[in-house]
Amino acid sequence: TTTVAVFTRDLRVHDNPMLAAAVLGADAVVPLFVRDSRISGTDFAAGRRKFLNESLTDLDASLRDLGGRLVVRDGDPVREVCRVAREVCADRVHIAGDVSAFAMAREEALRSALTCEFVVHDDVHTVVPPGAVTPSGSDHFSVFSPYHRRWAATSWRAEAPKPRRVTLPAIRAAAVLSAKRNDFPGGETAARHRVTEWVRSSAESYADNHDALPKDGTSRLSPYLHLGCVSALEVARRAEKSAEFVRQLAWRDFHHQVLAARPAAAHTDYRPRGDRWLDDEDALSAWQAGETGIPIVDAGMRQLLAEGWMHNRARLIVGSFLTKTLYLDWRAGAAHFFRHLLDGDVANNCMNWQWVAGTGTDTRPNRVLNPLRQAERFDPDGEYVRRHVPELSGVDGRHVHRPWEKPVTGYPSPIVDLAEGRARFLAARG
Ligand code: FAD
Numbered sequence: 001t002t003t004v005a006v007f008t009r010d011l012r013v014h015d016n017p018m019l020a021a022a023v024l025g026a027d028a029v030v031p032l033f034v035r036d037s038r039i040s041g042t043d044f045a046a047g048r049r050k051f052l053n054e055s056l057t058d059l060d061a062s063l064r065d066l067g068g069r070l071v072v073r074d075g076d077p078v079r080e081v082c083r084v085a086r087e088v089c090a091d092r093v094h095i096a097g098d099v100s101a102f103a104m105a106r107e108e109a110l111r112s113a114l115t116c117e118f119v120v121h122d123d124v125h126t127v128v129p130p131g132a133v134t135p136s137g138s139d140h141f142s143v144f145s146p147y148h149r150r151w152a153a154t155s156w157r158a159e160a161p162k163p164r165r166v167t168l169p170a171i172r173a174a175a176v177l178s179a180k181r182n183d184f185p186g187g188e189t190a191a192r193h194r195v196t197e198w199v200r201s202s203a204e205s206y207a208d209n210h211d212a213l214p215k216d217g218t219s220r221l222s223p224y225l226h227l228g229c230v231s232a233l234e235v236a237r238r239a240e241k242s243a244e245f246v247r248q249l250a251w252r253d254f255h256h257q258v259l260a261a262r263p264a265a266a267h268t269d270y271r272p273r274g275d276r277w278l279d280d281e282d283a284l285s286a287w288q289a290g291e292t293g294i295p296i297v298d299a300g301m302r303q304l305l306a307e308g309w310m311h312n313r314a315r316l317i318v319g320s321f322l323t324k325t326l327y328l329d330w331r332a333g334a335a336h337f338f339r340h341l342l343d344g345d346v347a348n349n350c351m352n353w354q355w356v357a358g359t360g361t362d363t364r365p366n367r368v369l370n371p372l373r374q375a376e377r378f379d380p381d382g383e384y385v386r387r388h389v390p391e392l393s394g395v396d397g398r399h400v401h402r403p404w405e406k407p408v409t410g411y412p413s414p415i416v417d418l419a420e421g422r423a424r425f426l427a428a429r430g
Contacts, residue, residue, distance in 0.1 A: 001026050006095040007033045010124045010228035011055045012188040013062045018121045020160035022094040028169035034077040045340045047308040051186040058187025068166030078109045088169045092117040096124035100346035101263035126253040127236045130260035140261035151250045191224035207244040214383035222343035255351035266350045269359035277329035293414035296375035297321045299388040308342040319356035320369035325421035330357035368422045375401040
């Protein structure tokens, strides 16, 4: 038999149930990736495209070690997958199931267009597949704590074996991949290296350090988990001793199961609140550029632009600031994040934004984070701010969080009065 293994955001050879199934018992396999410009075209910042290319290059290298290679085609994925399947007379096409409306529509289109067998694997992206645990009377959990209790009591699937060999059928030469290495290198090799380092050196102190902004106490695995350069299940197993860390992976699964059950939650409020967001282009631009005059907010936003990644605590602070203090629509925030984040992910991004905006699954939707109190608690010496906001690098100690008390040349004054912003939000929410 001949099969086609369609890679999407599962760019790995270790613990990839989709690839393992495609290889099992097949005489020949086409590992295929279709570059779809609707996903990774100009809407992506350069860093995101680079990370994807590096991950593809690395996957290609791993497949070559196994005797095959990655076949890359550009264009509409449905048309290209059908074309490849016809070209090699495939008996079966395998793909990982995914939770965004876009991915679900692609899957449906493939199901009707393909003339061979089509197998969808729902256990590739998460530790526990969406829909595997449900409350009575609903198809998904809306609140994290009961979800997490059931999640923690679920037995996890066995890891999928890495293929011993990948034999390609005769197929037209593919687009050439080339990518340069950088500080945040894409790909399975880098991901596995990072997991090993993380489990060895830092996972144990995660509970103490994960909220400290200057410490770098989190794994920075999110870009790799997003593109599936490493399996979430494998990471959860290897880091099992750090319960707090494994709990974060349960959050990831939680958001996936919400989106799987309610794909429209990517763009409509999960819990409609009848809000009318303000329309203020200047405030939005200042927030995007990290020029709001509130140092802790600006530090987070500039970290995003510089690194394509932002600390979770900073994401919470800048998200609350945008949607509550400035009272701007969370979708504008989500779109900006999606463009720049290497881990930008429909499930995690949109559902976290909904949570922060109080339109999602947060059980305390009217909570407004005070950026100053957050700054003094999670960046007590101002190290994180000084690292990311060079205009403030010469300001000592805690004063760095309140530059308006002694203005600093070249740094803007605040675009909003924090107390007024908070009062406006609470009044609007009633
Ligand atoms: P660690 O703390 O080391 O956690 C390990 C892994 O657990 C992460 O890699 C991630 O896969 C998962 N995780 C951790 N926190 C969360 C969470 N709150 N929700 C879901 N999964 C979580 N994460 C994304 O992967 N993609 C996004 O697009 C994204 N957008 C976000 C937007 C907002 C407004 C907020 C508040 C959070 C967002 N997050 C997103 C969640 C979280 O901030 C990142 O996953 C985390 O900062 C990644 O860093 P890390 O790998 O070092 O995390």
